[in-house]
Amino acid sequence: MSKNKSPTGFLVYEGPSVLDPSVQIAVIVNRVFGNATNAKTGAMAQSFIIRTDMKPNEAVRAKQDHAICGACPYAGGAGCYVSIKMVCSVYAAYQRGAYLKTTPDTVGQLCAALTEVGMLAGFRAGSYGDPAAAPYGVWEALIEPVRRAGGKTSGYTHQWSEKYAYMGRTADPAFRSLLMASAHGPVDALLANAEGWRAFTTFGSADELKDTPRMVMCPASKEAGHRLTCATCGGQSACNGRKSLDDRRANVGIVVHGSNYVKGLATAANEAAGR
Numbered sequence: 001m002s003k004n005k006s007p008t009g010f011l012v013y014e015g016p017s018v019l020d021p022s023v024q025i026a027v028i029v030n031r032v033f034g035n036a037t038n039a040k041t042g043a044m045a046q047s048f049i050i051r052t053d054m055k056p057n058e059a060v061r062a063k064q065d066h067a068i069c070g071a072c073p074y075a076g077g078a079g080c081y082v083s084i085k086m087v088c089s090v091y092a093a094y095q096r097g098a099y100l101k102t103t104p105d106t107v108g109q110l111c112a113a114l115t116e117v118g119m120l121a122g123f124r125a126g127s128y129g130d131p132a133a134a135p136y137g138v139w140e141a142l143i144e145p146v147r148r149a150g151g152k153t154s155g156y157t158h159q160w161s162e163k164y165a166y167m168g169r170t171a172d173p174a175f176r177s178l179l180m181a182s183a184h185g186p187v188d189a190l191l192a193n194a195e196g197w198r199a200f201t202t203f204g205s206a207d208e209l210k211d212t213p214r215m216v217m218c219p220a221s222k223e224a225g226h227r228l229t230c231a232t233c234g235g236q237s238a239c240n241g242r243k244s245l246d247d248r249r250a251n252v253g254i255v256v257h258g259s260n261y262v263k264g265l266a267t268a269a270n271e272a273a274g275r
């Protein structure tokens, strides 16, 4: 790396997966310098959770992505919306040592400083992979400084519920203050609320979403007219968890089109039934 060149990204965790300690994972943070291209999230730093021993597309194909995705209904090739090609690029860069190894605190402080000067809108936890696969302290160090600097943060976990958690290894409850529970349908959202989470919820139709109490539509969705991105979203709808027990903000909902919703629900239902 030349003296003046910004690093491609940062390696902030390398160690066992919390979801399956027999598997080594890495957490990569990139797009720190405000060049995010994701249309939904805008200029937010991105973070990827990957296995260190297997190409991401191979892990999906072999259904070996549980160590980074838990029992997410979209894992194992069942309809995850993230571009696996992009994740493979991150893996390749990791393998050739392109990411600067440093601490989550350092990157959290860097993101906060860039947020303060307007070069970064915020931080996305788990652009690929479930943040709960890495220890809570990693994410706290990345997210809290950005929040204090006035930046937006977003993140989601399926590990709030045993039915989505690999081997029943549910997320550290402390994640409730940082992440949304990924839920599917109104009942799932209520269950997440009962467990102390705010829920980001998929619906099969806009009508179902609108009929659900305490549910706001994601303003980045097609149904909401793509009014905002995660970088500009805030207040009621921001996907930044439940900051404290006094945080009574609504859940957030989105309509999922095509077969993914049905497939996801079917998988979740099968898992819940132990099939």
Ligand code: SF4
Binding pocket: 040, 154, 217, 218, 219, 220, 221, 228, 229, 230, 231, 233, 234, 237, 238, 239, 252
């Ligand atoms: S509700 Fe806001 S933060 Fe959440 S996904 Fe939609 S735009 Fe992003």
